[in-house]
Amino acid sequence: MERYLTPDELxxxxxxxxxxxxxxxxxxxxxxxxxxxxxxxxxxxxxxxxEYYPTRRERxxxxxxxxxxAAVTGAESLLELGAGSGxxxxxxxxxxxxxxxxxxxxxxSGDFLAVxxxxxxxxxxxxxxxxxxxxxxxxxxxxxxxxxxxxxxLGGTIGNMPSAERIGFLGAVRxxxxxxxxxxxxxxxxxxxxxxxxxxDDAQGVTAEFNRNVLHVINRELDADxxxxxxxxxxxxxxxxxxxxxxxRAAGRQSVSIGRLDLRVDFAAGEEMRTEISAKxxxxxxxxxxxxxxxxxxxxxxxxxxxxxxxxxxxx
Numbered sequence: 001m002e003r004y005l006t007p008d009e010l011x012x013x014x015x016x017x018x019x020x021x022x023x024x025x026x027x028x029x030x031x032x033x034x035x036x037x038x039x040x041x042x043x044x045x046x047x048x049x050x051e052y053y054p055t056r057r058e059r060x061x062x063x064x065x066x067x068x069x070a071a072v073t074g075a076e077s078l079l080e081l082g083a084g085s086g087x088x089x090x091x092x093x094x095x096x097x098x099x100x101x102x103x104x105x106x107x108x109s110g111d112f113l114a115v116x117x118x119x120x121x122x123x124x125x126x127x128x129x130x131x132x133x134x135x136x137x138x139x140x141x142x143x144x145x146x147x148x149x150x151x152x153x154l155g156g157t158i159g160n161m162p163s164a165e166r167i168g169f170l171g172a173v174r175x176x177x178x179x180x181x182x183x184x185x186x187x188x189x190x191x192x193x194x195x196x197x198x199x200x201d202d203a204q205g206v207t208a209e210f211n212r213n214v215l216h217v218i219n220r221e222l223d224a225d226x227x228x229x230x231x232x233x234x235x236x237x238x239x240x241x242x243x244x245x246x247x248x249r250a251a252g253r254q255s256v257s258i259g260r261l262d263l264r265v266d267f268a269a270g271e272e273m274r275t276e277i278s279a280k281x282x283x284x285x286x287x288x289x290x291x292x293x294x295x296x297x298x299x300x301x302x303x304x305x306x307x308x309x310x311x312x313x314x315x316x
Contacts, residue, residue, distance in 0.1 A: 001110070001113070001114060001117075001131045001132070001133060002130065002131070002132045002133070003110070003132075003133045003134075004132065004133065004134040004135075004139040004142050005108060005110075005133050005134050005135050005138075005139065010108070011221070013135070014033060014217075014218075014221055014222065015222065015260065015261060017029065017030050017033065018033075018218055018222060018258065018261065019261050019263060021273075022258075022263070022265045022273075023263075023265075026271075026272070026273070026274065027265075027267075027271070027272075027273040027274070028273060028274040028275070029214055029273065029274075029275050031160050031246075031275060031276040032108055032135070033214045033217050033218075034210060034211070034213050034214050034217075034275075034276075035107075035108060035109045035112075036109060036111075036213070036217050037109060037111045037112050038213060038216070039109075039210060039213040039214075039217070040084065040085075040109045040112040041112070042206060042209060042210040042213060043084070043210060044084070044085055045206050046202070046206050046207055046210060049202045049204065049206060049207075050202075051198040051199050051201075051202045051203070052199050052202065052207075053195070053199060053307055053308070054155065054156050054186075054188050054199065054307075054308055055088070055155070057303040057305070057307045057308035058088065058154060058155065058156070058186050058303075058308050058310060059088050059091070060303045060304070061301050061302065061303050061308065061309075061310045062088055062091040062092065062310070063091060064301075065301050065310065066091045066092055066094070066095035067095050068299075069092065069095065069096075069150075069184065069299075069312065070092075070095040070096045070098070070099070072182070072298070072299060072312060073096075073148065073150045073182045073184075073312070074099050074148050074180075075096050075099060075100055075148050075149065075150035075182070076099055076100060076101055076102070076147035076148045076149070077100070077101065077102040077103070077104065077144070077146070077147050077148070077149045077150070078092060078093070078096065078100060078102070078103050078104065078149075078150050078152060079104045079106065079143060079144070079149060079150070079151045079152070080103070080104070080105045080106060080151075080152045080153075080154070081106050081136040081151065081152070081153045081157075082106070082107060082136065082153065082154075082155065082157050083105030083106055083107045083113065083116065083117075084107065084112075084116070084155070085112075085116045086105060086116045086117070086119075086120050088154060088155075089103075089105070089120075089152070089154075090120070090123075092150075092152065092184075093120070093124060093127065096150075099148070100127065101127065101128060101147075102127070102128045102129075102130065102144075102147075103120065103124075103127055103128070103129050103130070104129075104130045104131075104132060104143065104144050105117055105120075105129070105131050105132070106131075106132045106133075106134050106136050106143060107133065107134075108133065108134070108135055109133075110133040113131050113133060114131065117129050117131040130144060132144075137169060140172050140173065140176055141172070141175075141176060143176070145176065145178055146178065147180075148180035148181070149177070149178065149180070149181045149182075150181070150182050150183075150184055151173060151176075151177070151181065151182070151183045151184065152184045153173075153183065153184070153185050153186065154184070154185075154186040154310075155186055156186050156187055156188040156278065156308070157186075158170075158185060158186070158187055158279075159187065159188060159243065159277070159278045159279035159280065159281070160276060160277060160278060160279075161277075161279075162241075162277065162279070163279075163289065166279075166289055167289050167292045167293050168293075170183075170289060170290065170292075170293035170295060171292075171293040171294060173293070173295075174293050174294040174295050174315055175294075177315050181314075181315070182298070182312055182313065182314050183295065183312070183313045183314070184310065184311075184312055185310070185311050185312075185313060186308065186309070186310050187281045187286055187308075187309045187310075187311065188278070188280050188281065188307075188308055188309075189280060189281055189282070189302070189306065189307060189308060189309055190242055190280045190281065190282055191280070191306075191307060193237045196237055196244055196280065197235055197236065197237055197244065199244075200235035200244050200246055200278065201233065201235040205233075207233065207235070207246075208232075208233030211233045211246050211248060211275055211276075212228040212229075212231060212233065212248065213228075214248075214275055215228040215231065215248070216228060218258065221260075222258050222259065222260040222261060223258070223259030223260045224256060224257065224258040224259065225256060225257050226254075226256050227254070230250065230251050230252065230254060231248040231249060231250055231251065231254075231273075232248070232249040232251055233246070233247075233248065233249075234246065234247040234248070234249050234272060235247075238277075241277075241279065242279060242280050242281075242282075243277045243278055243279040243280060244276075244277070244278040244280070245274055245276070245277055246274070246275050246276040246277075246278075247272040247273060247274050247275060248272065248273050248275055249270060249271070249272045249273075250267035250268065250269060250270065250271045250272075250273075251269070252269045253266070253267065253268060253269050254266070254267040255267075281309070283300065283309070286309075286311065290313050291316070294315060294316050295313040295314065295315060295316060296313060296314055296315070296316045297311060297312075297313055298311075298312045298313060298314045299311065299312035300312075
């Protein structure tokens with residue numbers, strides 16, 4: 001396992017994001033801090049919930065199209081950004097068996113990544129597995145290159161960035177692409193609002209616990225005294241931006257001490273803190289953003305219900 005995100009760098013980034021986000025008006029926190037080992041496990045549980053359709057829909061596309069993806073790309077290496085458990089990735093690994101020799105999973109959660117990649121390495125003994133602990137938004141230029149490379153960014157995670165950041169990130173991906181490289185991008189599509197909201201506010205409360213996990217992370221890592229149960233999980237649709245927002249709402253007045261930052265943060269009763277956006281897309285909008293980033297759409301697939309898209313892009 002290679003580490004570009006050392007424990008010291010991770011600590012500095014957390015301290016910076018928490019200090020900046022909780023001092024801002026309105027307050028916010030980046031969603032990447034959900035994903036310690038507990039948060040990663042909770043998210044895997046979310047993907048199996050009946051309300052959370054994106055994982056099932058993306059998997060259905062991969063089942064149907066993995067062989068086509070392999071034929072079009074002929075990938076010799078697979079670089080997966082935000083790899084998680086790698087469950088869906090196995091469909092690509094199987095389809096690419098004739099050409100693929102290297103798999104590079106990238107994630108910020110080193111412990112979770114280690115468990116997942118050990119199992120993949122055991123199940124694919126002829127494949128070189130080079131796990132990398134990194135923040136793909138900061139360390140993209142450091143990740144392994146060479147050969148016919150397929151960069152996979154699945155799960156609709158691209159929607160966690162607002163438009164300007166998405167274009168900047170896609171531009172950085174484009175800059176890292178050598179000859180023969182392709183980008184496989186998963187993007188959730190605009191649909192019925194009730195279904196969208198339910199996917200982020202499940203009846204069992206797993207997503208609520210996942211949302212509050214960021215407070216557990218801050219308590220543990222920064223010596224804070226958040227009472228997570230005192231914050232209500234909120235998921236709402238923003239029609240102007242066409243994204244879901246997740247928020248935490250203070251049930252009453254709260255005063256939180258963050259020891260390692262020497263910071264006290266006050267919340268008014270009912271005050272909300274944004275913890276995630278999840279943008280939903282239309283094909284024309286995605287094509288404009290790809291074009292702005294120097295990428296061209298090569299293939300576009302959706303599931304049969306038209307809920308989710310998987311696209312293949314190449315450098316212009």
